[in-house]
Amino acid sequence: MADKNRNRPIGVFDSGLGGLSAVREIRSLLPAEDLIYFGDTGRVPYGTRSRETIRRYAAQDIRFLLSHADCKAVVVACGTVSANALDMLRENNDIPIIGVIDPAVEAAARATKNGNIGIIATPSTIASGAYEQALLAQNPDFRVTSQACALFVPLVENGFVDADDPIPRLTAERYLAPIKESGADTLILGCTHYPLLSAVISAVLPDVTLIDTGYEAAQSLAKLLSEREMQTPTAPPGTSRFYVSDEPQGFAHAASRFLGLSENEPLPTVERVNIAAY
């Protein structure tokens, strides 16, 4: 039974580019696995939209992945979808679905020394309370400070990520002031775009441990495949296919950067999808 469909691909989706940071970790941890990625670049960002819209978009995203490839597991590499739609995605689909919240919360619980944990994420993720609930379920004595950072995704998507640049730096100082005041020793980057701003965030909060949700989700996926004996039996390297809902060309360049490909490597092949039809 466990052996039957072990060579099926792993699906990964995000509102846009951010989930590629999870893809990079998955490729590194599980180099033999085939991956199929969908980035909803025609409708990014999700984090400033309503819960109802996020759930509708997420249902289409996973329907595309599952109708296009017979995935053995799906990673929801998007904090906003994980916070607002994971229950629905799990109810309606019969394969393991890994979100970014539980793995990040477990990592934060292991990392904190003073029990004082910060969370930054998109407005809709913070409004959902999902990270706070999961942290307090781990340990009701945790002190949790959360902060929505509406401008962080536009900053990342437009390349304002340099720690020496006063625009992202001042924006980070503004948003992170309550985290700094709280005395948190650990900060969950509750959106898969935010690791791109790590240098800026660390400049503002130099002594705080940052939890990268995409990295933790990849670790969680590797553990699940191992426990359930679902790893592919094929030899590495696995294939990676990319799909987006806007123009593929710009995405291919960004993906190459996100995935850490060298300039000699060919750009990944990216195809366009009419996601509203799913």
Place this chain on the structure above:
Amino acid sequence: MADKNRNRPIGVFDSGLGGLSAVREIRSLLPAEDLIYFGDTGRVPYGTRSRETIRRYAAQDIRFLLSHADCKAVVVACGTVSANALDMLRENNDIPIIGVIDPAVEAAARATKNGNIGIIATPSTIASGAYEQALLAQNPDFRVTSQACALFVPLVENGFVDADDPIPRLTAERYLAPIKESGADTLILGCTHYPLLSAVISAVLPDVTLIDTGYEAAQSLAKLLSEREMQTPTAPPGTSRFYVSDEPQGFAHAASRFLGLSENEPLPTVERVNIAAY
């Protein structure tokens, strides 16, 4: 003939909130007209997307307006759609369609003294070259400097609009440096969101005349209705109906602010539309 359907409404659409600045001007200039507005809040922003996606979204937006109300004219209160899809919208629809580019370009041509004109807009509007072409068609001796401002729409949509706030101020200084260096005496705010940043822009460019595209489009609409004897014969005030593709509640509050309604006036009624079905 001219009299027949003069009491039909005027349609207005935008990617989100920005077009409401045009609605405000239309309500002020043409208080007897009925208006129907669509804001694509479920897919905003348009200005960082590809031309193909912008055209597909714009076609759906106008199909919604025309299937929902028998509009006598439509104002495309969005610089990005005006720059990338106006030709197609006019080809496929048999009513007058007013974009923001020509009215703004004519106003800039009247306003400039030194023939040196700046344009700021979204990346896709600047990439289209539509404003530059229209300006040089007015006068091939104009000197034109254009600059994409990718972060301005997220700044406006998230309320970062105060001239004393260093975040929008530094962002404006960065983007507007080439305009300042060019010696332009007139600047077209080529996106209907940008008038909300007027105070910030004027602080950076104190001696430059700003052209508000929504205001100019409203003037152009009034002129067209007058010339073609298409004004409604009904007495003011006309009705205004609002439709959006995401959650209506937040939009109603923002609309009240954009339209300059007093706090005693009731919030406008806003309904939700599944725009991808059009």
